[in-house]
Amino acid sequence: MTHAALLVLADGRFPAGGHAHSGGAEAAVKAGRISCAADLEDFCRGRLHTAGLVAGALAAAAALGLDPRELDAAADARTPSPALRLAARRLGRQLLRAARASWPCPELDGIARSFPKGAHQPVVLGLAARAAGLGPAEAAYCALYESVSGPATATVRLLSLDPFDATGVLARLAPELDAVARTAVDAAGRAAAEGLQALPAASGPLLEIMAEAHASWPARLFAS
Amino acid sequence: MHLDHSHHGPAAVSADAHRPDGTRRALRIGLGGPVGSGKTATVAALCRQLRDELSLAVVTNDIYTREDAEFLLREAVLPPERITAVETGACPHTAIRDDISANLEAVEDLEETVGPLDLILVESGGDNLTATFSKGLVDAQIFVIDVAGGDDIPRKGGPGVTTADLLIVNKTDLAPYVGSDLARMAADAKAQRAELPVILQSLRGDSGVTEVAAWVRERLTAWTS
Numbered sequence: 093m094t095h096a097a098l099l100v101l102a103d104g105r106f107p108a109g110g111h112a113h114s115g116g117a118e119a120a121v122k123a124g125r126i127s128c129a130a131d132l133e134d135f136c137r138g139r140l141h142t143a144g145l146v147a148g149a150l151a152a153a154a155a156l157g158l159d160p161r162e163l164d165a166a167a168d169a170r171t172p173s174p175a176l177r178l179a180a181r182r183l184g185r186q187l188l189r190a191a192r193a194s195w196p197c198p199e200l201d202g203i204a205r206s207f208p209k210g211a212h213q214p215v216v217l218g219l220a221a222r223a224a225g226l227g228p229a230e231a232a233y234c235a236l237y238e239s240v241s242g243p244a245t246a247t248v249r250l251l252s253l254d255p256f257d258a259t260g261v262l263a264r265l266a267p268e269l270d271a272v273a274r275t276a277v278d279a280a281g282r283a284a285a286e287g288l289q290a291l292p293a294a295s296g297p298l299l300e301i302m303a304e305a306h307a308s309w310p311a312r313l314f315a316s
Numbered sequence: 317m318h319l320d321h322s323h324h325g326p327a328a329v330s331a332d333a334h335r336p337d338g339t340r341r342a343l344r345i346g347l348g349g350p351v352g353s354g355k356t357a358t359v360a361a362l363c364r365q366l367r368d369e370l371s372l373a374v375v376t377n378d379i380y381t382r383e384d385a386e387f388l389l390r391e392a393v394l395p396p397e398r399i400t401a402v403e404t405g406a407c408p409h410t411a412i413r414d415d416i417s418a419n420l421e422a423v424e425d426l427e428e429t430v431g432p433l434d435l436i437l438v439e440s441g442g443d444n445l446t447a448t449f450s451k452g453l454v455d456a457q458i459f460v461i462d463v464a465g466g467d468d469i470p471r472k473g474g475p476g477v478t479t480a481d482l483l484i485v486n487k488t489d490l491a492p493y494v495g496s497d498l499a500r501m502a503a504d505a506k507a508q509r510a511e512l513p514v515i516l517q518s519l520r521g522d523s524g525v526t527e528v529a530a531w532v533r534e535r536l537t538a539w540t541s
Contacts, residue, residue, distance in 0.1 A: 109418050314405045
């Protein structure tokens with residue numbers, strides 16, 4: 093295993109389409125729920141323990157080698173908002189392109205054939221981690237970090253928030269991210285032994301509701 | 317090509333010049349340049365001029381609305397299924413250069429749904445003078461500036477002005493009203509670009525987009541030969 097591959101996969105510049113998505117931050121900013129770094133921290137904490145945890149467990153399970161089709165269905169079942177399901181599949185397709193170019197292998201080619209319109213991004217992330225020689229823990233870390241770094245970067249653009257404050261938020265969340273990663277990896281291990289119902293199904297209802305509203309805005313900076 | 321499509325399914329990297337079935341894919345031409353320089357108007361004029369002889373489609377990269385795509389739809393320059401808008405997350409240059417995945421998806425989907433296509437025009441959102449297209453996304457790029465943006469822009473250079481395969485100096489009809497010196501702009505552009513072509517155009521004039529359309533046809537001939 094190479095640990096350095098994790099840096100490549102987790103790099104914010106990895107060309108997988110994430111830059112056009114705010115992880116719900118744009119809707120939250122417009123609703124007045126994020127207006128400063130402290131709000132951003134609350135928002136990211138909420139995301140980490142809900143959408144982040146689910147994404148982390150799905151990624152870890154995919155990295156363990158669980159059936160991608162079943163994992164994709166499990167992701168669907170855990171994503172009530174059609175707009176978010178669409179965004180997750182688009183991002184999954186874009187990530188798959190970058191992953192196939194970076195770590196070419198028959199398994200990723202097979203996923204491209206099975207999911208021409210994309211599989212859920214966390215599932216693809218786990219498979220990409222696997223192709224890069226990484227394990228379930230690294231896959232979970234990647235998914236969890238993305239779940240908070242996306243909104244943080246977007247908020248810097250949306251509010252002209254001081255970028256040092258936004259980065260400070262991410263740094264302060266790191267110990268919590270460690271804990272959630274352990275939970276996600278444990279759940280993936282149980283899912284391998286007992287079935288996918290062991291995967292967490294935590295949800296942030298406001299994230300889902302706001303995503304639906306956001307998708308209908310006539311003018312917006314981010315795709316989701 | 318380094319990928320064997322018959323065994324590996326869809327290509328991973330879309331700079332590949334061939335479709336999965338081995339035929340040559342559509343030529344992709346990017347149009348970039350500052351806000352308001354006339355990129356969308358040039359795309360619309362090109363569509364009107366070329367749509368009867370070529371199978372073409374357009375991808376727009378609006379910054380925060382679907383205005384450009386909607387303008388093209390309203391003007392009915394192409395059927396709606398041939399126009400796709402990509403959302404760029406506040407950074408149009410990222411979507412055309414650093415992370416081209418959403419644009420690649422858009423061009424592939426167009427080829428799949430309305431193809432086979434001869435030509436896809438990829439229009440960038442209005443950006444700065446350093447915004448250029450990735451070679452992984454387009455095969456050639458046009459940079460559009462206009463006389464009202466200041467006649468010193470060609471002299472200042474920058475990646476768009478200096479390296480684009482074609483530089484358009486647009487709205488030449490406005491030159492007398494904004495005090496721009498067309499001869500100076502042409503000479504400065506020539507100095508920056510050596511042998512690379514420059515076209516001075518006014519879409520309100522008689523010849524309109526004809527010269528640019530001829531350049532596009534030349535590129536297409538070279539692409540398919």
